[in-house]
Amino acid sequence: MQKHILVTGGAGYIGSHACKALKAAGYVPVTFDNLATGWQEAVKFGPFEQGDLLDRARLDEVFAKWSPVAVMHFAALSQVGEAVAKPGHYWRVNVGGSLNLIEAAVAAGCQNFVFSSTCATYGDQDGVVLDETTQQRPSNPYGSSKRAIEEILRDFEVAHGLRHVIYRYFNVAGADPEGEVGEFHQPETHLIPLMLDVVSGKRAALTLHGTDYPTPDGTCIRDYVHVSDLVDAHVLGLKWLEDQRDSRVFCLGTGTGFSVREVVNEARVVTNQDVPMNEGPRRPGDAIQLVSGSARAVQELGWTPERSSLKQMIADAWRWHETGHYNK
The missing domain is CATH 3.40.50.720 (NAD(P)-binding Rossmann-like Domain)
Structure with a gap:
């Protein structure tokens, strides 16, 4: 049934x-x-x-x-x-x-x-x-x-x-490894696809929304x-x-946070291309740092976040970004 x-x-x-x-x-x-x-x-x-x-x-x-x-x-x-x-x-x-x-x-x-x-x-x-x-x-x-x-x-x-x-x-x-579905918004607001738009020449530069956060490099941190x-x-x-x-x-998370600048630096490595950036003001409501553990999910559900390295997520997103888009 x-x-x-x-x-x-x-x-x-x-x-x-x-x-x-x-x-x-x-x-x-x-x-x-x-x-x-x-x-x-x-x-x-x-x-x-x-x-x-x-x-x-x-x-x-x-x-x-x-x-x-x-x-x-x-x-x-x-x-x-x-x-x-x-x-x-x-x-x-x-x-x-x-x-x-x-x-x-x-x-x-x-x-x-x-x-x-x-x-x-x-x-x-x-x-x-x-x-x-x-x-x-x-x-x-x-x-x-x-x-x-x-x-x-x-x-x-x-x-x-x-x-x-x-x-x-x-x-x-990221995106599914087979590339059947992926991340594509209009308008786009998420960091990684915005960054990949810049890498592929669809945008002139990435705007950093706040560079004065009390973090090691001044940008906010996310898991x-x-x-x-x-x-x-x-x-x-x-x-x-x-x-x-x-x-x-x-x-659900990895327990490890990455700043916006760290994500950008990893994208430069994965794509082997530069990511031009502009500095802008903070966005209203944005938290400084959010890092989530997943010990309960691992222990009780048997969940294993196998693909959740920053390198893998950007690589999968980049593959989708180059091949997959939807049309209204």
Whole structure:
């Protein structure tokens, strides 16, 4: 019997990789996406249902049609600067849309929920490897909206038995080794694809958003995880729930942070080309340093981040960048 998994945001960067991993694991991923930032060309591994999370009636239709055994929820607005400028928009879309989805899942009897949260729920906590026990104190509306969704999931477990696995992670990079899907946004805001645009001559220079942070080289520090490793963890989380395990939070990262300048220097090595840079002001809401450990995921899920070296992530991203693009 085929097991259908509803993947919200399945036409996006991480969601499309998750659909590929789900198909490889024997599931049928059903992508639910409004294509505001996703790409229909990225939906290659299962059925596609276009719709918006704010449309409860459409969600009910999709649950009735496919009877998914679980939800894997990636769809969200995720730009920190935009969130600071438009907090209402982020609360409405991220929290309101997620509440619709959670209520629709419960109404349909779908009791397993895997949620893509973020280490942005922790805010600025420098010199600390963030783990599941670290206090959450988000410093921008994006992180606050994700923390609120985590709280909704806990409340719905108490009231309705909705079991969940929550993943907190920050910067995701790379592309699947076969090059079937990759990272491509319009407009692009992520460091590595922006940097590779500069390397390939599509942009004149990379702008460093803040060079006066209290870090060794003045640029902010982030933990990066390879997208293929990340979605493997999500499949393990799904199996965790299928095994009737308790709801759980897992952080996903390498425990090692890299500054923006360090990422740029590694790109110069991988591509054997220069990366011209300009210095700009800090972006509102950006944390100084976010580094996430993953000891619990390694020990309890058996997760192994095999491709999450900075060199491998940039090399895989570079391969995709040179060959794969989507078109609206």
